[in-house]
Amino acid sequence: MFKTLDDLDPEQCVLVRLDLNSPVEDGEVQDNRRFDRHAETVRELAEAGHRVVLMAHQGRPGDDDFVSLEQHADILAGHIDRDVGFVADTYGEDAIAAIDALEAGEVLLLENTRMCDEELPEEDPEVKADTEFVRTLAEHVDAYVNDAYSAAHRSHASLVGFPLVLPAYAGRVMQTEYEANSSIATREFDGQVTMVVGGTKATDVIDVMNNLGDKVDQFLLGGIAGELFLRAAGNVVGFDLEGMDFFDDQWEENRETIESLLDERGDQIKLAVDLAYEDETDERGEIAVANITEKDRAYLDVGSMTVDEYDPIIRDSEAVFVKGALGLFEDERFAVGTTGVLRAIAETDCFSVVGGGDTSRAIEMYGMDEGDFGHVSIAGGAYIRALTGAPLAGVEALKQD
Ligand SMILES: Nc1ncnc2c1ncn2[C@@H]1O[C@H](COP(=O)(O)OP(=O)(O)O)[C@@H](O)[C@H]1O
Numbered sequence: 001m002f003k004t005l006d007d008l009d010p011e012q013c014v015l016v017r018l019d020l021n022s023p024v025e026d027g028e029v030q031d032n033r034r035f036d037r038h039a040e041t042v043r044e045l046a047e048a049g050h051r052v053v054l055m056a057h058q059g060r061p062g063d064d065d066f067v068s069l070e071q072h073a074d075i076l077a078g079h080i081d082r083d084v085g086f087v088a089d090t091y092g093e094d095a096i097a098a099i100d101a102l103e104a105g106e107v108l109l110l111e112n113t114r115m116c117d118e119e120l121p122e123e124d125p126e127v128k129a130d131t132e133f134v135r136t137l138a139e140h141v142d143a144y145v146n147d148a149y150s151a152a153h154r155s156h157a158s159l160v161g162f163p164l165v166l167p168a169y170a171g172r173v174m175q176t177e178y179e180a181n182s183s184i185a186t187r188e189f190d191g192q193v194t195m196v197v198g199g200t201k202a203t204d205v206i207d208v209m210n211n212l213g214d215k216v217d218q219f220l221l222g223g224i225a226g227e228l229f230l231r232a233a234g235n236v237v238g239f240d241l242e243g244m245d246f247f248d249d250q251w252e253e254n255r256e257t258i259e260s261l262l263d264e265r266g267d268q269i270k271l272a273v274d275l276a277y278e279d280e281t282d283e284r285g286e287i288a289v290a291n292i293t294e295k296d297r298a299y300l301d302v303g304s305m306t307v308d309e310y311d312p313i314i315r316d317s318e319a320v321f322v323k324g325a326l327g328l329f330e331d332e333r334f335a336v337g338t339t340g341v342l343r344a345i346a347e348t349d350c351f352s353v354v355g356g357g358d359t360s361r362a363i364e365m366y367g368m369d370e371g372d373f374g375h376v377s378i379a380g381g382a383y384i385r386a387l388t389g390a391p392l393a394g395v396e397a398l399k400q401d
């Protein structure tokens with residue numbers, strides 16, 4: 001297991017990796033729950049009198065959201081109620097001068113780690129530990145903290161290199177995310193374990209079913225992925241209509257796997273019994289799956305009868321895990337499925353974990369209280385890997401002595 005902030009010596013200069021990767025709209029970085037969550041770790045370190053050097057990434061080179069972290073420093077400052085200095089340098093002279101000038105309790109954010117050539121190529125931790133980036137920064141700090149659970153599936157220098165050359169600790173976000181997201185693989189539950197799976201990617205659902213089929217009693221399906229399973233069950237849904245490219249490619253690639261999963265695990269898999277669409281007057285319309293006879297419209301949510309079927313299953317569960325939305329919840333007309341299952345979870349005292357960047361956004365959007373859920377993950381790719389029991393490079397590197 002890894003060490004945590006409880007094991008950190010006093011008065012250290014600590015290099016902390018956060019994941020502040022955020023949506024960027026018209027060049028403006030959008031505040032989001034990643035800032036709020038990481039603020040806890042940063043505040044704790046600063047209040048304890050450590051000198052706090054923060055590293056994070058934003059976007060990927062070539063993409064529109066690949067921007068400087070200058071705005072991130074201001075947003076974070078608002079969440080920790082203290083100044084966050086910013087230096088437009090990753091490990092050059094300016095960065096080193098700013099680190100060496102830090103006083104106890106001060107916080108400094110370095111420039112986007114992905115502006116450093118040695119950060120990105122996925123390589124072994126030993127290779128990353130031997131980069132100039134890692135070697136240079138390591139000489140100017142005493143310890144390394146990784147709080148970037150949501151980026152921990154990447155074998156990048158700032159995530160896997162430093163733990164090999166510095167005393168390394170997990171931050172509070174890393175600790176909480178790791179415990180909650182690994183629980184489906186590591187914990188024993190006495191009662192029923194239910195998993196709500198939707199979203200756009202069939203492979204996510206397939207991976208989850210293949211890896212957790214023996215741990216999960218019921219899979220409740222929805223979203224694009226759910227429609228592909230309905231298609232495999234012989235229904236006239238899950239086809240691309242004009243201008244769509246959600247279904248047919250995924251169908252070609254995953255048809256056999258989906259069919260055999262339905263065959264082998266049919267008793268555990270619940271499919272939507274009705275679906276919702278946009279009718280001629282732009283209102284929400286619903287139709288029973290059994291009554292769909294033509295490929296003539298796109299379905300954007302599961303229907304109300306489906307929610308009525310899923311609701312009692314959730315309420316009877318001891319643990320519920322959510323991956324992926326059951327519909328296009330960003331449009332209020334098609335949020336019934338996603339909010340329906342989330343409300344059922346919130347109203348019961350089952351152990352619950354909600355993950356996937358998009359899905360967890362629904363909690364905020366529809367005014368639900370995060371405190372009514374066991375854990376709401378800020379991770380997407382790392383969450384799905386953790387659920388399926390795959391190791392995360394950044395977590396494994398932290399576990400080394
Ligand atoms: N029937 C549907 N049609 C169009 N989009 C859908 C449908 N069902 C779900 N979605 C979309 O899927 C997205 C979530 O997909 P996914 O990538 O699995 O989620 P996450 O980010 O939670 O991991 C949501 O933003 C939602 O709008």
Ligand SMILES: O=C(OP(=O)(O)O)[C@H](O)COP(=O)(O)O
Nearest residue numbers: 019021150151357379380381382
């Ligand atoms: O936002 C992230 O992942 P996510 O989109 O899976 O939540 C992480 O910061 C990882 O970013 P990357 O997918 O560009 O390596």
